[in-house]
Amino acid sequence: MITPTHYLALSAALFMIGAIGVLTRRNIIIILMSIELMLNAVNINFVVFSHQIQNVVGQVFAVFVICVAAAEAAVGLAIILAFYRNKETVNIDDMTLLRW
Amino acid sequence: MDLIWLIPLLPGLGAAVNGLVGVRFFSKRAAGLVACATMAAALALALYAFFELLGLPAESREHTVRLMPWITGMPLQLADGAVGTFSIPWGFRLDPLSGVMILVVTGIGFLIHVYSTGYMHEEPRGAYARFFAYLNLFCFFMLMLVLGDNFLVMFVGWEGVGLCSYLLIGYYYEKKSAADAGKKAFITNRVGDWGFILGMFLVWTTFGSLDFRTVANAAAAMPVEAATFGTLSLITLLLFIGATGKSAQIPLYVWLPDAMEGPTPVSALIHAATMVTAGVYMVGRNAVLFSHAPMTMEVVAVVGVATAFMAATIGLVQNDIKRVLAYSTVSQLGYMFVAMGVGAFAAGIFHLMTHGVFKALLFLGSGAVIHGMAGQQDMRHMGALKKYLPVTFLTMMIGTLAIAGLPPLSGFFSKDEILYKTFLHNKVIWTAAAATALMTAFYMFRLMSMTFYGTYRGPAFEHGGGHGRKNGHGHDHDHVQGQGHGHGHGHDHDQGHGHGAHGTWHGPHEAPKSMTVPLMLLAAGAIVAGFVGVPAALGGGNAIEHFLEPSFVAHATHTVPALSEHTIAGESKGEVVGHATAAAEDAHAGEHHLSVAGEIGLMAFSVLLALVGIATAWRFYVRAPEIADRLAARWAGAHRVLSNKYYVDELYDATVIRGTMAGADGLWVVDAKVVDGAVNGTGWVTVFSSWISHLIDKYVVDGLLNVVGAVFEEGSYLFRRAQTGLIQNYALVMLFGVFAFVSVYLFMR
Numbered sequence: 001m002i003t004p005t006h007y008l009a010l011s012a013a014l015f016m017i018g019a020i021g022v023l024t025r026r027n028i029i030i031i032l033m034s035i036e037l038m039l040n041a042v043n044i045n046f047v048v049f050s051h052q053i054q055n056v057v058g059q060v061f062a063v064f065v066i067c068v069a070a071a072e073a074a075v076g077l078a079i080i081l082a083f084y085r086n087k088e089t090v091n092i093d094d095m096t097l098l099r100w
Numbered sequence: 101m102d103l104i105w106l107i108p109l110l111p112g113l114g115a116a117v118n119g120l121v122g123v124r125f126f127s128k129r130a131a132g133l134v135a136c137a138t139m140a141a142a143l144a145l146a147l148y149a150f151f152e153l154l155g156l157p158a159e160s161r162e163h164t165v166r167l168m169p170w171i172t173g174m175p176l177q178l179a180d181g182a183v184g185t186f187s188i189p190w191g192f193r194l195d196p197l198s199g200v201m202i203l204v205v206t207g208i209g210f211l212i213h214v215y216s217t218g219y220m221h222e223e224p225r226g227a228y229a230r231f232f233a234y235l236n237l238f239c240f241f242m243l244m245l246v247l248g249d250n251f252l253v254m255f256v257g258w259e260g261v262g263l264c265s266y267l268l269i270g271y272y273y274e275k276k277s278a279a280d281a282g283k284k285a286f287i288t289n290r291v292g293d294w295g296f297i298l299g300m301f302l303v304w305t306t307f308g309s310l311d312f313r314t315v316a317n318a319a320a321a322m323p324v325e326a327a328t329f330g331t332l333s334l335i336t337l338l339l340f341i342g343a344t345g346k347s348a349q350i351p352l353y354v355w356l357p358d359a360m361e362g363p364t365p366v367s368a369l370i371h372a373a374t375m376v377t378a379g380v381y382m383v384g385r386n387a388v389l390f391s392h393a394p395m396t397m398e399v400v401a402v403v404g405v406a407t408a409f410m411a412a413t414i415g416l417v418q419n420d421i422k423r424v425l426a427y428s429t430v431s432q433l434g435y436m437f438v439a440m441g442v443g444a445f446a447a448g449i450f451h452l453m454t455h456g457v458f459k460a461l462l463f464l465g466s467g468a469v470i471h472g473m474a475g476q477q478d479m480r481h482m483g484a485l486k487k488y489l490p491v492t493f494l495t496m497m498i499g500t501l502a503i504a505g506l507p508p509l510s511g512f513f514s515k516d517e518i519l520y521k522t523f524l525h526n527k528v529i530w531t532a533a534a535a536t537a538l539m540t541a542f543y544m545f546r547l548m549s550m551t552f553y554g555t556y557r558g559p560a561f562e563h564g565g566g567h568g569r570k571n572g573h574g575h576d577h578d579h580v581q582g583q584g585h586g587h588g589h590g591h592d593h594d595q596g597h598g599h600g601a602h603g604t605w606h607g608p609h610e611a612p613k614s615m616t617v618p619l620m621l622l623a624a625g626a627i628v629a630g631f632v633g634v635p636a637a638l639g640g641g642n643a644i645e646h647f648l649e650p651s652f653v654a655h656a657t658h659t660v661p662a663l664s665e666h667t668i669a670g671e672s673k674g675e676v677v678g679h680a681t682a683a684a685e686d687a688h689a690g691e692h693h694l695s696v697a698g699e700i701g702l703m704a705f706s707v708l709l710a711l712v713g714i715a716t717a718w719r720f721y722v723r724a725p726e727i728a729d730r731l732a733a734r735w736a737g738a739h740r741v742l743s744n745k746y747y748v749d750e751l752y753d754a755t756v757i758r759g760t761m762a763g764a765d766g767l768w769v770v771d772a773k774v775v776d777g778a779v780n781g782t783g784w785v786t787v788f789s790s791w792i793s794h795l796i797d798k799y800v801v802d803g804l805l806n807v808v809g810a811v812f813e814e815g816s817y818l819f820r821r822a823q824t825g826l827i828q829n830y831a832l833v834m835l836f837g838v839f840a841f842v843s844v845y846l847f848m849r
């Protein structure tokens with residue numbers, strides 16, 4: 001029997017994979033994808049607890065998150081594209097313009 | 101009589117028309133006509149009013165016209181603590197005294213206006229109108245002075261005539277000496293005015309009124325200050341200081357001889373006949389006050405006789421024809437003050453009147469001489485003019501005999517009246533006055549001898565026409581149709597000042613009709629003017645004394661018939677005018693009276709003195725001219741002192757003027773060092789304190805700001821290390837933060 005605990009473990013694992021991806025990878029596109037992983041981990045949490053407490057609001061919220069994530073991916077990819085045109089790179093270590 | 105306010109206003113109107121319009125637009129004829137017409141109208145009005153006045157009974161000969169209020173009710177505190185109402189009307193009063201004065205002013209004034217149309221003929225058009233505007237303005241103020249019914253209206257006239265005197269002395273304003281003489285006259289008069297103003301203040305605080313009649317009546321009720329120097333003595337003394345300024349008495353006489361810089365008609369009208377008598381008139385107007393202050397009276401008499409004597413001695417040696425007459429004027433004014441000082445007010449005014457006539461005559465005559473000599477004023481360059489200027493000679497001779505005091509000319513009666521009254525009062529003063537009479541006869545005949553007799557000493561001239569140039573004292577002048585030679589601007593005093601001498605000068609010549617006719621009229625006046633005051637001893641009634649008497653006494657005490665001087669003298673007049681007051685009584689109480697024989701003896705003596713003076717002058721200057729030079733050489737020291745007018749001008753220069761200048765210098769130093777120093781000091785204090793503020797601002801305020809800035813700047817070195825710009829660093833820190841908060845939350849729960 002798959003209990004909410006399993007789902008939560010999956011969600012936590014997924015979130016950690018995303019987080020580590022964000023912190024360690026140097027390609028910004030990978031980082032963006034890792035962020036998607038973290039968002040989807042959250043979505044799993046929403047759906048699990050929605051099902052657990054029999055309230056549909058969590059699932060509605062998950063759909064919202066997917067929408068926002070899609071928009072975010074579009075905006076993020078546009079920024080990356082603009083950046084790439086200027087700097088010829090997508091390496092995050094070169095993106096230090098706001099340094100002191 | 102209700103129209104007396106028009107008498108001053110008419111010349112004032114003439115002055116306004118000539119001064120505002122005439123200077124620009126009038127021809128000479130029009131300007132002269134306006135001036136003479138207004139004066140003629142004023143003269144006619146004055147005569148009409150005077151005869152109306154004569155028609156009244158003696159005790160009611162006083163008519164006041166209040167034209168309109170001037171200063172309306174102003175509360176002012178008086179000396180006794182009460183609060184009086186200071187209100188002054190534009191009031192004019194015709195009484196015997198002002199009646200005589202308006203006749204003198206308008207009569208002589210009119211003749212002099214006519215004379216001026218001839219004398220000033222060579223002036224340019226605008227200057228001509230300006231001259232007549234000034235002359236009319238003078239008559240306006242002078243008439244206001246004599247007609248004013250209170251001190252303040254009189255003071256308006258008093259200041260106005262001073263102003264006109266200044267304007268007319270400085271008429272030839274391009275000439276520095278004339279401008280200086282004008283200033284001298286004005287400033288000297290201001291010294292006198294100071295006394296007059298103070299006297300006026302004191303009159304107000306003492307009596308609470310400035311109306312002459314009110315003051316006189318109030319003063320009559322006060323005791324005579326025989327032994328004490330009280331308020332009345334102080335008032336009269338201050339007023340007398342004003343009189344010394346206006347009437348050229350010691351110590352303020354110095355301006356009058358210099359005033360001769362003005363045109364000769366001005367000298368005749370202002371500085372001989374009218375304005376300089378204002379002081380005498382003012383004393384006469386306040387006769388009641390003065391007769392209550394015997395001490396001041398003594399001062400007046402002594403100052404008068406000292407001035408008369410001193411001026412006469414200076415007159416002995418002057419060579420400028422107008423200066424001789426100027427000193428003669430000062431001397432005769434001294435006589436009038438002697439008369440005032442011994443209480444013979446009527447005699448003083450009588451002499452004022454006769455002197456006005458014959459001195460105007462003499463001045464106008466001298467003007468005719470100067471005119472005929474084309475500007476020459478030095479008698480050493482005249483002589484033998486009798487045959488060239490017969491009319492002038494004859495009229496001036498009448499004037500000279502009148503001033504010398506030969507009967508039956510006018511000067512004899514008036515001067516003798518003064519000498520007689522003085523003899524009764526004080527023998528010492530009488531002696532000095534008699535000596536002055538001797539000198540008067542001498543210097544006047546010296547003037548006549550040097551001018552009209554002897555040999556001609558003037559510049560050479562050609563008989564007939566010709567256009568030859570003259571050396572020596574040639575004068576610039578155009579030859580106008582027939583009569584009247586020009587005398588360029590300014591009659592210089594020194595010889596040999598020919599300015600080019602383009603024109604021709606046909607030698608001394610008689611003046612035009614417009615000048616000789618006034619001379620003849622004045623000569624007639626000089627003959628007959630004395631007959632209004634023939635003394636009782638000679639069978640006359642001394643009409644003028646009785647006529648003037650009401651002006652010199654208080655009117656309050658009609659019911660107390662006191663004995664007046666004339667009843668004591670045993671005159672046949674039945675009219676015991678009941679207004680002789682205690683004052684008049686006291687003034688005359690100590691006097692004894694001479695018999696008729698004694699009075700005639702005195703007259704004979706003064707005539708003898710005059711004859712001696714005339715004979716001496718004749719001998720010195722006509723028969724044997726070398727005697728005068730020999731005497732001058734022998735008494736060189738005395739001659740020098742007299743020629744230099746006792747060095748009084750130099751003395752004043754060394755004391756008063758230098759003193760004023762030194763005071764001004766001292767004050768300038770005070771101003772430069774103390775006042776400016778204080779100003780500069782505050783400036784320095786401001787600069788210094790602002791410098792301090794600047795330091796505080798720079799180091800304290802800015803310092804605090806900089807410290808704050810520095811703290812943040814230094815702190816930023818530490819904290820900006822955190823800003824790596826690496827987004828993963830931020831995310832890591834965030835993540836650790838979240839872990840930390842969650843851990844804290846979990847463990848602290």
